[in-house]
Structure formats: structure tokens, C-alpha cells
Amino acid sequence: MSLTLADARIVTPEGVHEGWLTIEDGRVTHVGHGAAPGPGLRLGGRHVVPGFVDVHNHGGAGGSFPTGEQDKARDAVALHRLHGTTTMVGSLVTDTLDGVSRAAAALAELCEEGLLAGVHFEGPYIAKARCGAHDPALLREPSPQEFAGLVKAARGHARMVTIAAELPGALDTIRMAAAEGVIAAIGHSDADYEQTIAGIEAGATVATHLYNAMPPLGHRAPGPIAALLDDERVTVELINDGVHVHAAMLRLAYEVAGPGRTMLITDAMSATGLGDGDYVLGPMKVHVRDGVARLAEGGSIAGSTLTMDVAFRRAVQELGLSLPDAVQVTSLTPARVLGLADRIGSIAVGKAADLVVLSDSLQVDGVLKDGVWITEPS
Structure with missing residues (x-):
């Protein structure tokens, strides 16, 4: 299963940037700035943070x-x-x-x-x-x-x-x-x-x-x-x-x-x-x-x-x-x-796609666990 989250404000240890990320087989495979290179789920500028x-x-x-x-x-x-x-x-x-x-x-x-x-x-x-x-x-x-x-x-x-x-x-x-x-x-x-x-x-x-x-x-x-x-x-x-x-x-x-x-x-x-x-x-x-x-x-x-x-x-x-x-x-x-920082805790290539989509007011609008939606963005 492959999923691209586009038009997002992605929060990483380095800061917040407008961009996109791709998920394959439960892991983050790409994190990019600007417009996504292909189709994806557009989040309308909502934040994406790690679970x-x-x-x-x-x-x-x-x-x-x-x-x-x-x-x-x-x-x-x-x-x-x-x-x-x-x-x-x-x-x-x-x-x-x-x-x-x-x-x-x-x-x-x-x-x-x-x-x-x-x-x-x-x-x-x-x-x-x-x-x-x-x-x-x-x-x-x-x-x-x-x-x-x-x-x-x-x-x-x-x-x-x-x-x-x-x-x-x-x-x-x-x-x-x-x-x-x-x-x-x-x-x-x-x-x-x-x-x-x-x-x-x-x-x-x-x-x-x-x-x-x-x-x-x-x-x-x-x-x-x-x-x-x-x-x-x-x-x-x-x-x-x-x-x-x-x-x-x-x-x-x-x-x-x-x-x-x-x-x-x-x-x-x-x-x-x-x-x-x-x-x-x-x-x-x-x-x-x-x-x-x-x-x-x-x-x-x-x-x-x-x-x-x-x-x-x-x-x-x-x-x-x-x-x-x-x-x-x-x-x-x-x-x-917990000794798990190599797998979870931040948005980075290779880590588990445990992600939370947040609205401008920081309300939860979607949750992914291992790349599978627990609740999808509205």
C-alpha cells in the first residue's frame, strides 16, 4: 500500500515546512518540500506530526x-x-x-x-x-x-x-x-x-x-x-x-x-x-x-x-x-x-508511519498507525 500526504505542514525536529510525504508498507519513504511530485491526499495546509x-x-x-x-x-x-x-x-x-x-x-x-x-x-x-x-x-x-x-x-x-x-x-x-x-x-x-x-x-x-x-x-x-x-x-x-x-x-x-x-x-x-x-x-x-x-x-x-x-x-x-x-x-x-527512537517519535525516512493530522487549532483530524488510517481526515 502506498499513500502520499500532500499540501501539508510537516513538523520535524528541524522545524515546520510545507511539503509532502510518502508512505509504503507502513513506513515513511520520502519527505519533501513544496508540491508533491504526483497525486496524493491533499491536507489543505494541516499539520502532520508523529504519533x-x-x-x-x-x-x-x-x-x-x-x-x-x-x-x-x-x-x-x-x-x-x-x-x-x-x-x-x-x-x-x-x-x-x-x-x-x-x-x-x-x-x-x-x-x-x-x-x-x-x-x-x-x-x-x-x-x-x-x-x-x-x-x-x-x-x-x-x-x-x-x-x-x-x-x-x-x-x-x-x-x-x-x-x-x-x-x-x-x-x-x-x-x-x-x-x-x-x-x-x-x-x-x-x-x-x-x-x-x-x-x-x-x-x-x-x-x-x-x-x-x-x-x-x-x-x-x-x-x-x-x-x-x-x-x-x-x-x-x-x-x-x-x-x-x-x-x-x-x-x-x-x-x-x-x-x-x-x-x-x-x-x-x-x-x-x-x-x-x-x-x-x-x-x-x-x-x-x-x-x-x-x-x-x-x-x-x-x-x-x-x-x-x-x-x-x-x-x-x-x-x-x-x-x-x-x-x-x-x-x-x-x-x-523507551529505546524506540530509531523506529518512532519523529517524521523521517525509514521510520514507522505513525502520524497525526492536526487542524490549525491543533485538534486531531486524522491518525495513522503503521501507515493504516485509524481515523481519516475529514
């Missing part, structure tokens, strides 16, 4: 990855693909070890089908003082041997684990994860600056939703935020939904980390795409009101109802990022973190 890459997502459309219910998980993937996310990691939450293992095994099948890019273990190795929407009764101290069992359950698809660096056994578990090719992320942590640095030295390379579920910045006790932002080895996740983090703090993190170390995530949960109501996040009951998800008991924020197209749009319209920089933090940087 979004979300490394932290708990579900949507009523489906919750932590439950391990595969049909509902497929609904969640389909919902996020409609919003331009063509690559996503399925994130779990704290549960019993058996519950986490079963969910990981179920998601491994979706990874093998190409629907997910891996499994993220967000819990149970997190701090009680910063557990947020996780059940504190089910938290555990990190153990390399125990985590090896979870990695085995994921059948080669364990992609990331969030660990509180200050917990006993954390540093050894971070080392083990890094040695196994699993991204170690510091988050849901009450660590101080020095403990966070120790986690980074042990091999942690990601900050799980920076600012959220960790001590705030302090001028005498800088805590984990300063350590994670300041270290060139760490890429920081940010939830850009207007609820989790104030825009000024988002801009501050971006100014320090830049597009190469910043990646926007959704942290989406099952209510995404459905609206207000009562839901679950793992074993926890969640109320969604006015689009904000909070625990039924205690009121902690419990994930989000965000989609990546909204995060992208807010990055440009609220934070002031250029289109190429907004593309980098929603596509290329997370693709690099």
Missing part, C-alpha cells in the same frame, strides 16, 4: 490496565489512538503481588499483539507517606528477587518500574532493574536530595510525574525535585492537564530539563473519554467530578482524564512551546526513553 508516545497510562474508555481485563484494555488503547497516541505503555498500580503478576501477564499478551509497548510497574515499591492513590496496606519494600518475579510475569515486556529511592532494598532493586533493561524511575518517594542522588547513581533514569507524590522544592532542603531536574541522566515526566501541576512549575521544569529531558504523560485512568462518575484505579474507588479524578476516601488525585492531544495543545497554547519542541516532548523524547 504521540505515552509512557505512563492506566487506561481509558472504561478500561483499566491494572485489572488485567484484556477486552477493556483494548478499548482503552483504541480510545487513546483516536486521540493520536500510537505508542503507549500500560501502567499498573499497587496491588497484591499475585494481582500485579496476573495483570502484568495479561498486558504482556497485548504487548505481543502490538497494542502496548510494555508494562510499567507503578508500585508496590513506593513510600507510604507519598502513596497518593495507591493502597498503603499493600505497599512493600523493594526486593530484587521479588521484582525478578514480576519481570518474569511480564514475559519480556517489563518496561519501567517506579521506586521510592529511600526505601530499604531500593538501590539494589534499581540496579537489578537497570541490568535487566527495565527503566528505573524515582517517584512516589519521600527521599531527600542525597537519597535521590543515590538512586540516580544506582541507575534510575526517569522521574515519575515530577512534583506529584514527592516533597516540594525547598531552598535549604531541595529534596528529590532538584536532584531529578539537575541531573542530565534523568528524563522527567510531567502531567500537563492544568490540574496536577501549575503552568509556572511546568515552565520551570521545562526551562531546566529542556525538550531532550522532558516528556509529557497522561497518567490517564479508566474514566478518560467517558466523563464524570464513579470508577476504580486498581483496588481503589475513584470519583471523577468536573474531569478531575480523586480517591473516594481521602480525596487524593487519582490519575487523570487527560489525552495526549490535549497535553500537546496545552504545551503550545499554554506553555508557549514551539511545534517542534511540543512534538519532542510528546513523541521523540519518550520514544528515546
Whole structure:
């Protein structure tokens, strides 16, 4: 199958140019400037950006990855693909070890089908003082041997684990994860600056939703935020939904980390795409009101109802990022973190034709996955 997209504004790492591109057998084969050399689908000057890459997502459309219910998980993937996310990691939450293992095994099948890019273990190795929407009764101290069992359950698809660096056994578990090719992320942590640095030295390379579920910045006790932002080895996740983090703090993190170390995530949960109501996040009951998800008991924020197209749009319209920089933090940087930047994350010859067509107002008007339309431009 061959397809040419013509009369488009193509967003690449080098900038935005008016031109065209050709797709054959699911890959981009040509990217050109000006008028296309032959017939094609004319986009009328609409933008074409690479498919979004979300490394932290708990579900949507009523489906919750932590439950391990595969049909509902497929609904969640389909919902996020409609919003331009063509690559996503399925994130779990704290549960019993058996519950986490079963969910990981179920998601491994979706990874093998190409629907997910891996499994993220967000819990149970997190701090009680910063557990947020996780059940504190089910938290555990990190153990390399125990985590090896979870990695085995994921059948080669364990992609990331969030660990509180200050917990006993954390540093050894971070080392083990890094040695196994699993991204170690510091988050849901009450660590101080020095403990966070120790986690980074042990091999942690990601900050799980920076600012959220960790001590705030302090001028005498800088805590984990300063350590994670300041270290060139760490890429920081940010939830850009207007609820989790104030825009000024988002801009501050971006100014320090830049597009190469910043990646926007959704942290989406099952209510995404459905609206207000009562839901679950793992074993926890969640109320969604006015689009904000909070625990039924205690009121902690419990994930989000965000989609990546909204995060992208807010990055440009609220934070002031250029289109190429907004593309980098929603596509290329997370693709690099996942080790997939040679295949996805930017528009380039040889890469997968995972593409999103955006209107002038940056609304999704078409999505391609591996060169096949998920939704065609109107």
C-alpha cells in the first residue's frame, strides 16, 4: 500500500515546512518540500506530526490496565489512538503481588499483539507517606528477587518500574532493574536530595510525574525535585492537564530539563473519554467530578482524564512551546526513553508511519498507525 500526504505542514525536529510525504508498507519513504511530485491526499495546509508516545497510562474508555481485563484494555488503547497516541505503555498500580503478576501477564499478551509497548510497574515499591492513590496496606519494600518475579510475569515486556529511592532494598532493586533493561524511575518517594542522588547513581533514569507524590522544592532542603531536574541522566515526566501541576512549575521544569529531558504523560485512568462518575484505579474507588479524578476516601488525585492531544495543545497554547519542541516532548523524547527512537517519535525516512493530522487549532483530524488510517481526515 502506498499513500502520499500532500499540501501539508510537516513538523520535524528541524522545524515546520510545507511539503509532502510518502508512505509504503507502513513506513515513511520520502519527505519533501513544496508540491508533491504526483497525486496524493491533499491536507489543505494541516499539520502532520508523529504519533504521540505515552509512557505512563492506566487506561481509558472504561478500561483499566491494572485489572488485567484484556477486552477493556483494548478499548482503552483504541480510545487513546483516536486521540493520536500510537505508542503507549500500560501502567499498573499497587496491588497484591499475585494481582500485579496476573495483570502484568495479561498486558504482556497485548504487548505481543502490538497494542502496548510494555508494562510499567507503578508500585508496590513506593513510600507510604507519598502513596497518593495507591493502597498503603499493600505497599512493600523493594526486593530484587521479588521484582525478578514480576519481570518474569511480564514475559519480556517489563518496561519501567517506579521506586521510592529511600526505601530499604531500593538501590539494589534499581540496579537489578537497570541490568535487566527495565527503566528505573524515582517517584512516589519521600527521599531527600542525597537519597535521590543515590538512586540516580544506582541507575534510575526517569522521574515519575515530577512534583506529584514527592516533597516540594525547598531552598535549604531541595529534596528529590532538584536532584531529578539537575541531573542530565534523568528524563522527567510531567502531567500537563492544568490540574496536577501549575503552568509556572511546568515552565520551570521545562526551562531546566529542556525538550531532550522532558516528556509529557497522561497518567490517564479508566474514566478518560467517558466523563464524570464513579470508577476504580486498581483496588481503589475513584470519583471523577468536573474531569478531575480523586480517591473516594481521602480525596487524593487519582490519575487523570487527560489525552495526549490535549497535553500537546496545552504545551503550545499554554506553555508557549514551539511545534517542534511540543512534538519532542510528546513523541521523540519518550520514544528515546523507551529505546524506540530509531523506529518512532519523529517524521523521517525509514521510520514507522505513525502520524497525526492536526487542524490549525491543533485538534486531531486524522491518525495513522503503521501507515493504516485509524481515523481519516475529514
